[in-house]
Amino acid sequence: MNRNVILTAKDLSKTFSNASEQQHVLKNLNLDIYQGDFTVIMGNSGSGKSTLLYALSGMDRPSLGTITYTGTNGTRPEEISKYSNDRLARFRRNHCGFVFQQNYLNDSMSALDNVMVSGMLTTKNRKELADRSKELLQSVEIGEKDWKKFPAQLSGGQQQRVAVVRGVINRPEILFADEPTGALNSQNTNNVLEILSALNNDGQSIVMVTHAIRAAERGNRILYLADGVILDEIEIGPYRGDYKDSSNPQQAEAQERHRKLKDFLADMGW
Ligand SMILES: Nc1ncnc2c1ncn2[C@@H]1O[C@H](COP(=O)(O)OP(=O)(O)OP(=O)(O)O)[C@@H](O)[C@H]1O
Numbered sequence: 001m002n003r004n005v006i007l008t009a010k011d012l013s014k015t016f017s018n019a020s021e022q023q024h025v026l027k028n029l030n031l032d033i034y035q036g037d038f039t040v041i042m043g044n045s046g047s048g049k050s051t052l053l054y055a056l057s058g059m060d061r062p063s064l065g066t067i068t069y070t071g072t073n074g075t076r077p078e079e080i081s082k083y084s085n086d087r088l089a090r091f092r093r094n095h096c097g098f099v100f101q102q103n104y105l106n107d108s109m110s111a112l113d114n115v116m117v118s119g120m121l122t123t124k125n126r127k128e129l130a131d132r133s134k135e136l137l138q139s140v141e142i143g144e145k146d147w148k149k150f151p152a153q154l155s156g157g158q159q160q161r162v163a164v165v166r167g168v169i170n171r172p173e174i175l176f177a178d179e180p181t182g183a184l185n186s187q188n189t190n191n192v193l194e195i196l197s198a199l200n201n202d203g204q205s206i207v208m209v210t211h212a213i214r215a216a217e218r219g220n221r222i223l224y225l226a227d228g229v230i231l232d233e234i235e236i237g238p239y240r241g242d243y244k245d246s247s248n249p250q251q252a253e254a255q256e257r258h259r260k261l262k263d264f265l266a267d268m269g270w
Contacts, residue, residue: 003034005070006173006205007056008077012065013228014051025051026062027228033174035072038200038239039207040219042270047225049209050178056207057096057176058088069095072173072205093121097172101182103163105151111137111162112147119169129169136165140195157188164195168204175199177208181215193218197239217243217261224268234264 014026025048033039033056041049054060056067058080067081069091080091092098105114115133116126123129137147140161142154151159160180167175177196181189189212197218200206210216223233236257243254 003036004072005032006035006072007033007070008066008068009052009056009062010066010068012052012055012062012067014048014055014060015063025228026055028065029229031056031223031230033205033207034221035173035205036200036203037205037221038196038219039205040216040222041207041209041225042211042216042222042265042268043225043231044270045211048228049225052225053176053178053207053209057098057174058083058092059098061088071095093170095173097167097170097175099160099164099167099175099177099180101179103151103159105159105163105166107151110148110150111142111154111158114151114162115166115169118166122170133165133169136169137162139198140165141191155188157184157191160184160188160192161195164192168199173205175204175206177206179210180208181210181212189214200239213261213265217258222261222264224265224270226268231268232264234260236260236264 009029009031012026012029016023016025041052043049055062062081066079068077069080070077080088083091112133116129119129119133142158142161146154181192184192193215196206216222218239220238221235224231240250240254241248243258245251248254
């Protein structure tokens with residue numbers, strides 16, 4: 001299958017310095033991210049997964065190397081790693097969505113306003129934005145009775161679902177997720193993973209960092225980061241439902257994906 005590259009990291013290095021030492025977290029890393037993929041970054045704690053995600057998304061700058069954004073409509077490639085801070089912020093706003101382990105909702109705004117405030121960064125059409133915000137909230141089962149509630153009046157799982165909606169309100173070309181289920185219980189983890197799978201199924205490109213095999217299984221391409229480089233990667237095809245679910249018509253395929261991923265991670269020493 002021919003896939004379009006939307007983001008390229010070339011010779012990417014990131015070094016953190018403090019008074020006494022330098023820590024080389026990413027080392028000459030090369031990577032293409034493809035449109036429509038659900039790309040997962042795994043690796044041990046401290047291997048540089050979040051650092052890589054932040055560099056790719058323009059939240060942080062590489063020490064050396066380049067990040068080039070090609071976009072989805074054949075626009076001219078742009079080297080975002082040399083953008084000014086303002087331009088980089090504009091790039092993030094217009095092309096990227098974010099979900100983190102913590103939901104970072106604004107406590108003093110309703111669920112709906114949290115979503116709409118993000119949406120207003122890219123549109124002035126309030127009516128259309130309100131309609132889309134409500135529709136997206138409905139799609140993650142945050143119904144009308146909860147739209148005006150403040151985050152503290154919602155459960156942790158509901159809060160994270162609002163945060164996912166906020167992450168995609170601007171129709172980002174890439175949704176970056178850093179341990180989006182890391183703070184959730186099992187049921188809420190499943191809910192959020194289902195939402196991410198549904199988004200990806202609709203064509204949303206996703207790059208997600210996770211420690212959890214259950215979350216990683218939602219991806220089609222799994223990268224394994226070790227000591228600042230991509231040790232290896234595997235393509236397991238799109239998610240085909242739960243491998244343990246006997247009512248899943250694609251259970252055999254799902255089991256095969258699961259086995260491939262487990263074998264890959266075992267090979268990586270995970
Ligand atoms: N802003 C920073 N300043 C200094 N060191 C940093 C900074 N950000 C990350 N590091 C260091 O870089 C290394 C990699 O961190 P990073 O958060 O990318 O790892 P990770 O693989 O995402 O880890 P985890 O799975 O535990 O979240 C760690 O040793 C961390 O302490």
